[in-house]
Amino acid sequence: MSAMQQVDFDIARARSETPGCRHVVHFNNAGAALMPQPVINAVGDYLRLEASIGGYEAAEQAHDKIDQVYDLAAQLVGCARNEIAIVENATRAWDMAFYSIPFKAGDRIFTSMAEYASNYIPFLQVQKRIGVTIEIVPNDEHGQLSLDALKEMADDDVRLIAITHVPTNCGLVNPADEIGKVARRVNALYLLDACQSVGQMPIDVERIGCDMLSATSRKFLRGPRGVGFLYVRSSLIGELEPPFLDLHAARWVNRKQYEIRSDARRFENWEANYAANVGLGAAISYSLEWGLDDIWRRVRFLGDTLREKLGEIPGITVHDLGAVKCGIVAFSLAGWDAEAVRRALRRGNINVSVARKEHTLLDMASRGLDTFVRASIHYYNSEDEIDRFYKTLKSIGGSPNTAGRY
Numbered sequence: 001m002s003a004m005q006q007v008d009f010d011i012a013r014a015r016s017e018t019p020g021c022r023h024v025v026h027f028n029n030a031g032a033a034l035m036p037q038p039v040i041n042a043v044g045d046y047l048r049l050e051a052s053i054g055g056y057e058a059a060e061q062a063h064d065k066i067d068q069v070y071d072l073a074a075q076l077v078g079c080a081r082n083e084i085a086i087v088e089n090a091t092r093a094w095d096m097a098f099y100s101i102p103f104k105a106g107d108r109i110f111t112s113m114a115e116y117a118s119n120y121i122p123f124l125q126v127q128k129r130i131g132v133t134i135e136i137v138p139n140d141e142h143g144q145l146s147l148d149a150l151k152e153m154a155d156d157d158v159r160l161i162a163i164t165h166v167p168t169n170c171g172l173v174n175p176a177d178e179i180g181k182v183a184r185r186v187n188a189l190y191l192l193d194a195c196q197s198v199g200q201m202p203i204d205v206e207r208i209g210c211d212m213l214s215a216t217s218r219k220f221l222r223g224p225r226g227v228g229f230l231y232v233r234s235s236l237i238g239e240l241e242p243p244f245l246d247l248h249a250a251r252w253v254n255r256k257q258y259e260i261r262s263d264a265r266r267f268e269n270w271e272a273n274y275a276a277n278v279g280l281g282a283a284i285s286y287s288l289e290w291g292l293d294d295i296w297r298r299v300r301f302l303g304d305t306l307r308e309k310l311g312e313i314p315g316i317t318v319h320d321l322g323a324v325k326c327g328i329v330a331f332s333l334a335g336w337d338a339e340a341v342r343r344a345l346r347r348g349n350i351n352v353s354v355a356r357k358e359h360t361l362l363d364m365a366s367r368g369l370d371t372f373v374r375a376s377i378h379y380y381n382s383e384d385e386i387d388r389f390y391k392t393l394k395s396i397g398g399s400p401n402t403a404g405r406y
């Protein structure tokens with residue numbers, strides 16, 4: 001497919017508001033994106049407030065700003081604020097949803113080939129403890145989850161459809177909306193790992209039809225590390241008793257009783273990194289200001305441009321699956337270990353990461369792949385950077401792989 005149309009995007013502003021752009025070519029946005037100045041300010045200002053008046057006093061003074069993060073997260077994914085929990089990261093968000101589901105023996109869990117290790121390991125644990133079954137929906141000819149296979153496999157026994165929207169390792173975007181329609185039809189719960197899609201593309205939980213969704217701050221939202229959020233549909237919250245409860249998630253009523261909060265904050269715990277929470281709020285505001293539709297168009301344009309460029313380099317194989325591809329670009333260089341490519345690029349001041357088999361085992365094993373390079377672009381990256389990336393990679397490819405020997 002040809003590259004998407006370039007969009008009208010104030011790239012100069014995006015870059016000038018991103019101090020890191022002056023130091024590195026950052027193609028590791030699926031790991032942790034470069035924070036823009038408003039996020040850096042929000043986190044720094046909050047820490048300084050804590051240092052100057054005290055942590056609890058800062059939380060009191062900044063109450064409205066901290067509280068507003070729920071509204072912002074709700075606006076970002078199209079839900080109500082009482083359906084949002086702010087937690088430490090996407091994994092904890094996902095865990096709190098998953099481990100709250102009252103599974104019984106024989107319940108069927110459907111998942112995708114693209115599933116992330118930190119989701120599949122809990123499936124296995126619940127299988128061991130309770131005796132649920134794990135069923136993997138195969139991919140279609142594009143390499144995305146096969147809707148035909150899903151429709152054929154799905155019946156009223158399916159308890160949970162838990163899939164990854166965009167996998168950690170490549171450019172695939174699973175057809176989340178259509179999966180949601182099947183989930184509705186068979187009355188299954190639908191848990192979407194949107195860790196790599198939130199911030200990269202518009203997300204609307206109503207359109208997707210998911211019951212639960214997990215996201216993180218540091219990836220395509222460009223927020224600080226160590227914070228993420230969970231969405232849970234309000235009609236479902238009362239049925240989900242969290243695996244851990246504390247004095248924030250529940251109230252100690254008397255010697256024999258506790259009462260769990262009625263909103264999604266039952267999935268939180270009391271202590272939080274408020275500087276990070278406020279930073280998440282600033283990151284969401286900033287994304288909304290650019291507009292997720294425009295971000296998504298720009299990300300696809302740059303992603304397609306990078307894939308086309310890589311296709312011109314002898315020895316490069318691009319590994320991205322899917323009918324729709326996003327800003328994550330996966331590739332390998334013949335004769336080169338992925339980690340050696342990463343280190344060689346790092347010496348050229350270019351950041352990428354390495355995708356490893358054990359992180360998305362079903363996918364990697366089915367394709368006979370152990371590792372490859374993951375270059376993940378974002379809207380603030382430039383075509384000049386792609387050019388520099390291309391030239392650096394070409395020079396690496398043309399040189400003997402001595403740096404790669406351990």
Ligand SMILES: *Cc1c(COP(=O)(O)O)cnc(C)c1O
Binds near residue numbers: 089164
């Ligand atoms: C990064 C990632 C996660 C985990 O997110 P954390 O914030 O690190 O917990 C989950 N799922 C996918 C697909 C990811 O890429």
